[in-house]
Amino acid sequence: MKKIKMLSVTLAAAFAFAAAPLVSDFAVNNLVGGNNISQTSGNLFTLRPAFAEGNGVDFQLGLHSIPLMTCTEYVVDSDEKGELLRARWTGIRVTGPVPFEPNINKALDAYTAKEGKRFAESHKKMLSDAKLDHSERAKYGATFFPAFEDNSDVYVRRADSLVVSLLEFGSSYMGGAHGMYGFTGKTFDTYTGREMQLTDIFTSPTAMTNAIKQQLMFDYPKASFQENNGASMREMVDQLAKEGHLFWTMDPRGVTFYFNPYILGSYAEGVFTTTLLYSERPDIFKHDQYTEAITWRGPQAYCMEIPAYLPVRLSDSPRDDRLSVMNDPEELVIDYCGEQLKDKFYAKKIRATLASMPEGQRYLYVDYEKENGQHALRVYSLGNEPVFVGEYAMTRFVSDMVGNNGEDWYVMTDPQAFYLTAMPGSGYAPWTRLTCRIGENGAPQVYEVEGAKG
Structure with missing residues (x-):
């Protein structure tokens, strides 16, 4: 059972970005450092407000938004029997000047370039597998030749002068009874452009995992993992945290964790999510040494994409x-x-x-x-x-x-x-x-x- 569980962990990470279409030079140039959308005068995104100590447990003043754009490219490969592979991938870039945070521009350009290269390599492998699948089906007289699929998308959970957090979605179908799908995440320190880790946010791994387990038990009273007081779920959360395989995003009001199909329950139960809110559990989050407020609180007003x-x-x-x-x-x-x-x-x-x-x-x-x-x-x-x-x-x-x-x-x-x-x-x-x-x-x-x- 443990082997199956850990295989599902590996698959969840892989399926989030399992394969991708060939990346055209035009698409990469368009996403990475090129063709920025022209800005009208009086751009609202460029001014950095003076620092102000936040006046809320879970939000702070003085943050401004980062203007972003996503770009998705589609590729369909076919042969004489029909479609072989339908695929798409998504990149992201800053669309306007961010004079006080130039590093986030570089970080997102690097992120897009890296994902584009990875997708191109995996697309080549998946297309080869699709051709082999069609060939094997033809040997046995099949009349139905399903197309393989690989799709990825990016949802922006937060984008301000403190944090940019991306929720990454991927789905894949390779000829079986059903496809696979899952979510992963990438979170960047806007000022430095560095990808953030959970150790930057929480006071201790134990405090974090205890909170995750407690919140999951509360959020999903009818889940299959409730058996034996959630023993299997508790073990899996601890193992994922220890191995660095927790998937998460930093949302405006807290940190959300994503557990893909087969990780905590059956495929039919889908994705389990749970959010640890700043206002609800302030003691488990790191605080600013000067203001003594939670360091990574979001802005008072915000937008968040919802898959x-x-x-x-x-x-x-x-x-x-x-x-x-x-x-x-x-x-x-x-x-x-x-x-x-x-x-x-x-x-x-x-x-x-x-x-x-x-x-x-x-x-x-x-x-x-x-x-x-x-x-x-x-x-x-x-x-x-x-x-x-x-x-x-x-x-x-x-x-x-x-x-x-x-x-x-x-x-x-x-x-x-x-x-x-x-x-x-x-x-x-x-x-x-x-x-x-x-x-x-x-x-x-x-x-x-x-x-x-x-």
């Missing part, structure tokens, strides 16, 4: 303060604090972002692609329950920046300053970049238009 079907715990509120977003081709389901909203529309392809305002209001921005290929934005207010605010002819989708096989997306990192692209019907010239803030009712409020005069 579908991956719940997130938002605070230590007495009510079940969690958010999850689920979608199928005909419906979007938002589960917030135990209240559900089912919104009927073509929701096959979505990207969701949680926005938390300085005064505490929360909104969900959901970009989606219509059946006709046009992008749009749907906004929801998250108060006592999720409520639909409206649909807008705007999107975080930028354009096809790498030919016919890729796309770029703006990342919302600050609810008071973010970019959207105008779509037909918005009242602005299509494909114009709009600088926006979230208005009082949650709707995007445009206050600067690229190229506008006066």
Whole structure:
């Protein structure tokens, strides 16, 4: 059993970035140090506020956002029998000047270049395996030749002048009964560009693992690992921590850990996540020696990307303060604090972002692609329950920046300053970049238009 468990650990790490398409020189140049999006005057992302001691247990003033963009490239390989391999990979880069944190620009460029190279190598191997699989099936008279798949994506959990934290998703199918998928994470110190370790954040490994185990038992009362008071889960968490195989991100209000399928439970149970909140367990986090406050607290207002079907715990509120977003081709389901909203529309392809305002209001921005290929934005207010605010002819989708096989997306990192692209019907010239803030009712409020005069 232990061998199976540890194999699943290895597979989870591998499947998070199992294989990747060939990386074109154009795509890498576009992501790494090239073709930065032009900036209009009065850029909101460039000024570094004076240091101010934070006035909250789990947030601090004086932080500013880092403007980011993701770029995804797609590759489809085929032979005479049909598709062999469908694959995509995603990189990330800074989209504007960050004069006080030049090292994060270099760090993300290096991250993208490294992942691109790794994906190209694994794509070559996976394509070879797909060809062999088709050949073996043909020998036995098969008429069905399934395509292998490998997909990766990046979700930005936090991007400010202290921390940039990326949640990495990967899925893979290699001809078996079902595919595999999983999450990993990378977190960078924005100022130095150094990849952070859990030892930078927690006072001790024991305090951290004890908190993880306790929170998992509370979060998942019906999970299979509850048997024998969670003995198998406790052993696995300790082992993963000891071997440096815990997957995590630093979110604005705490640190979230991800346990991929087969790690703590069955494939059907999916991914287990648990968040250790700064406000709930302040003693386990390292504190600043001067302010005596938790060192890595996030900004008061923030944005956080939410992958579908991956719940997130938002605070230590007495009510079940969690958010999850689920979608199928005909419906979007938002589960917030135990209240559900089912919104009927073509929701096959979505990207969701949680926005938390300085005064505490929360909104969900959901970009989606219509059946006709046009992008749009749907906004929801998250108060006592999720409520639909409206649909807008705007999107975080930028354009096809790498030919016919890729796309770029703006990342919302600050609810008071973010970019959207105008779509037909918005009242602005299509494909114009709009600088926006979230208005009082949650709707995007445009206050600067690229190229506008006066």
